[in-house]
Amino acid sequence: MDGLTLYDHPESGNGHKVRLLLSLLNIDYTLVFKDIHKGETRLPDFLAINPNGRIPALQLADGRCLSESNAILFFLAEGTDYMPQDPYLRAKVMSWLMWEQYEHEPTIAVARFWCHHLDMTPDRKALLAEKQTKGKAALALMEKTFSLAEWAVGTDPSIADIALYSYTSVAEEGGISLTPYPAMRQWLNRMAALPGFIPMDPWTG
Amino acid sequence: MDGLTLYDHPESGNGHKVRLLLSLLNIDYTLVFKDIHKGETRLPDFLAINPNGRIPALQLADGRCLSESNAILFFLAEGTDYMPQDPYLRAKVMSWLMWEQYEHEPTIAVARFWCHHLDMTPDRKALLAEKQTKGKAALALMEKTFSLAEWAVGTDPSIADIALYSYTSVAEEGGISLTPYPAMRQWLNRMAALPGFIPMDPWTG
Incomplete structure (x- = not known):
């Protein structure tokens, strides 16, 4: 999976979940820091990525975006050992x-x-x-x-x-x-x- | 999908989600009322079904159980029109x-x-x-x-x-x-x- 951009903040455990799975799966990505303490996730440029104004958010190579940490995990894990088949x-x-x-x-x-x-x-x-x-x-x-x-x-x-x-x-x-x-x-x-x-x-x- | 038993309470919207999907999919099931106001979901017989002590919970024909309303929706919807393929x-x-x-x-x-x-x-x-x-x-x-x-x-x-x-x-x-x-x-x-x-x-x- 190429061309991923993760919008995140280092103190976020919700963000860490995504970074951890990306690391376990050895997937490269671009990390963009958004300072939640300075309200950067409530600015128009970020609200265009996630209208709910929360990190983490994942942008795909084609520009489409996903929010909610566990939904991002679900998206990345499908077809890997981290999501069962049964x-x-x-x-x-x-x-x-x-x-x-x-x-x-x-x-x-x-x-x-x-x-x-x-x-x-x-x-x-x-x-x-x-x-x-x-x-x-x-x-x-x-x-x-x-x-x-x-x-x-x-x-x-x-x-x-x-x-x-x-x-x-x-x-x-x-x-x-x-x-x-x-x-x-x-x-x-x-x-x-x-x-x-x-x-x-x-x-x- | 035969032999389903849903443990539920009529005032629960989380329970209604499951009943609504079962109705839309025309799936028969047995409904077991658990009175949350009388603590019936904290009794040992129910904790064996959901250790988290919450309705709704779904029991399959083989006795296995699922909890969390949205996880039950995910289970029931897979392969139907209510869950996309993409x-x-x-x-x-x-x-x-x-x-x-x-x-x-x-x-x-x-x-x-x-x-x-x-x-x-x-x-x-x-x-x-x-x-x-x-x-x-x-x-x-x-x-x-x-x-x-x-x-x-x-x-x-x-x-x-x-x-x-x-x-x-x-x-x-x-x-x-x-x-x-x-x-x-x-x-x-x-x-x-x-x-x-x-x-x-x-x-x-």
């Missing part, structure tokens, strides 16, 4: 992608973002604690999963694992300790051992 | 499914739920107003989409439209008027004219 396993992958965007990212990623960006008033502290509690519930479900199986779906790594990896690996930056989840930490290590693996960048923002 | 259009469908679970359901569906279930303290009123504001932004993006095209992706209805339909059709139950979105209301009418269409049940809870 209909039931494919639906299980999709189930994890949906769960990640509904229960995992809005708690674990948002807690991390708030810890770095918000002045912690008492009201916000209470909301942060709620996010952290829900994030821990999400990690508990993952711990149960990885205590029974090496990978999220079937017997091989898939885009379900990639979607779950990025924000889980930096959950502690949002005040959520990974210590209570030993099976999940072993899975994080298995992910980091994949040929072509790249880690999340440390927070610099 | 890789780019398939990714666009996926992009809408992800967007719906991240930006639409957590605002529009949650506002509706709160309006029916929560005692409205001043704090909750403020949070509800925030949900409604974000819900309106989601509907504005849909209005822009449907002012340019008849369907969410390509030239035909797909599971992207089905995923967007259910909670949009009852947004007013969450205090979000549909009046400012004429192109979107025309799309709602197009959806309701599909052969086999079934509407959301009125709220009874």
Whole structure:
């Protein structure tokens, strides 16, 4: 797949998912930095790429664009080892992608973002604690999963694992300790051992 | 596809998506009511079906289970007219499914739920107003989409439209008027004219 351009920000776990899959698949691409802190994703040139004003967004060689990190993973993984062929396993992958965007990212990623960006008033502290509690519930479900199986779906790594990896690996930056989840930490290590693996960048923002 | 059992609750738009697609595809299934208000989805028998404790969940004839409404749509639609064949259009469908679970359901569906279930303290009123504001932004993006095209992706209805339909059709139950979105209301009418269409049940809870 030639001529890809990824619009992204280094602190984004949603962006890292895409960069990680591109690296695992050894696909070259052009990386364009958009500073989310300066509102660059709300400017007209970017809204023409993603009307929803969010990174990551992927532009194909012919100019067409895709948004939503997990949809980009789905697009890139089809026909590779990172997306199963079996209909039931494919639906299980999709189930994890949906769960990640509904229960995992809005708690674990948002807690991390708030810890770095918000002045912690008492009201916000209470909301942060709620996010952290829900994030821990999400990690508990993952711990149960990885205590029974090496990978999220079937017997091989898939885009379900990639979607779950990025924000889980930096959950502690949002005040959520990974210590209570030993099976999940072993899975994080298995992910980091994949040929072509790249880690999340440390927070610099 | 024979022998399907759907675990569901009549007030759930996530459940309605699945019932709507099954009806459009003329697929028979057994419906099992789980009372979310009485915690029936947190009991061991249901957690064996979906460890995440949420309806809808679909059980196949062989006993295997799927959760996450949009993943169930993906499973049922593959090979039918409701899922395109073209890789780019398939990714666009996926992009809408992800967007719906991240930006639409957590605002529009949650506002509706709160309006029916929560005692409205001043704090909750403020949070509800925030949900409604974000819900309106989601509907504005849909209005822009449907002012340019008849369907969410390509030239035909797909599971992207089905995923967007259910909670949009009852947004007013969450205090979000549909009046400012004429192109979107025309799309709602197009959806309701599909052969086999079934509407959301009125709220009874």
